[in-house]
Amino acid sequence: MKTEIISARGVRVDLGGRAVLRGVDLTAGPGQIVAVAGENGVGKSTLLRCLAGLHSPSAGHVEVLDAPPADTAGFWREVALTGDEPAWYPGMSVREHLELAVSVHDGGRLSVEEALTAFDLQERAELHPLALSTGQRQRLSLAMALIRPSRLLLLDEPERGLDTAFRARLAGVLRRYAAEGGSVIMATHDHELAGECGARLVTLEAAV
Numbered sequence: 269m270k271t272e273i274i275s276a277r278g279v280r281v282d283l284g285g286r287a288v289l290r291g292v293d294l295t296a297g298p299g300q301i302v303a304v305a306g307e308n309g310v311g312k313s314t315l316l317r318c319l320a321g322l323h324s325p326s327a328g329h330v331e332v333l334d335a336p337p338a339d340t341a342g343f344w345r346e347v348a349l350t351g352d353e354p355a356w357y358p359g360m361s362v363r364e365h366l367e368l369a370v371s372v373h374d375g376g377r378l379s380v381e382e383a384l385t386a387f388d389l390q391e392r393a394e395l396h397p398l399a400l401s402t403g404q405r406q407r408l409s410l411a412m413a414l415i416r417p418s419r420l421l422l423l424d425e426p427e428r429g430l431d432t433a434f435r436a437r438l439a440g441v442l443r444r445y446a447a448e449g450g451s452v453i454m455a456t457h458d459h460e461l462a463g464e465c466g467a468r469l470v471t472l473e474a475a476v
């Protein structure tokens with residue numbers, strides 16, 4: 269029986285006429301957290317986008333949940349991606365954004381109150397997201413990904429804007445997600461976060 273959630277072999281991605289990724293291998297099974305590290309520009313975000321079906325590899329083979337990743341509704345029911353700040357709905361509060369995530373996905377992994385507590389947003393729940401600080405908005409982005417059911421989280425620099433105390437707390441949130449059988453691939457510069465999550469570290473080297 270196949271147990272891998274992600275299987276990427278010999279992946280090459282070309283952007284702007286040059287290879288950004290070349291010969292990249294990555295696997296992850298249920299309950300595993302993988303931290304993808306490497307210097308600025310080495311291709312971490314590109315790899316995540318490739319796993320999300322948003323870039324096609326020009327060589328190699330990628331399977332996510334037993335099929336090539338595809339930007340389809342069925343794929344996004346199983347996979348949550350965070351990276352660039354999402355567009356927030358005008359006139360909707362933090363709480364309403366979380367309620368929306370639960371209703372769109374037919375139920376939550378967490379209740380809205382649990383998510384507000386886990387991401388320390390209880391006192392900001394009635395504000396519009398743009399009234400939050402940068403780090404608080406990052407916590408909301410992560411809460412939107414974790415409140416809904418999924419089998420795979422693709423997180424691009426989840427530590428962005430977070431203070432040290434919340435980074436430690438995030439490690440606990442991700443460990444719990446993995447303990448429930450979910451897989452996490454995160455691009456990160458934060459080796460401490462990766463260590464606290466018990467993540468397997470994969471360091472990308474510049475494609476030559």
Ligand SMILES: Nc1ncnc2c1ncn2[C@@H]1O[C@H](COP(=O)(O)OP(=O)(O)OP(=O)(O)O)[C@@H](O)[C@H]1O
Pocket residue numbers: 283284288306307308309310311312313314315455
């Ligand atoms: N659309 C694009 N067209 C051309 N080149 C691109 C495009 N997107 C990214 N690149 C290039 O691909 C390389 C990898 O970018 P990527 O964002 O994946 O790096 P990264 O490892 O995530 O970097 P960082 O740590 O700074 O976030 C960079 O040199 C970037 O300039």
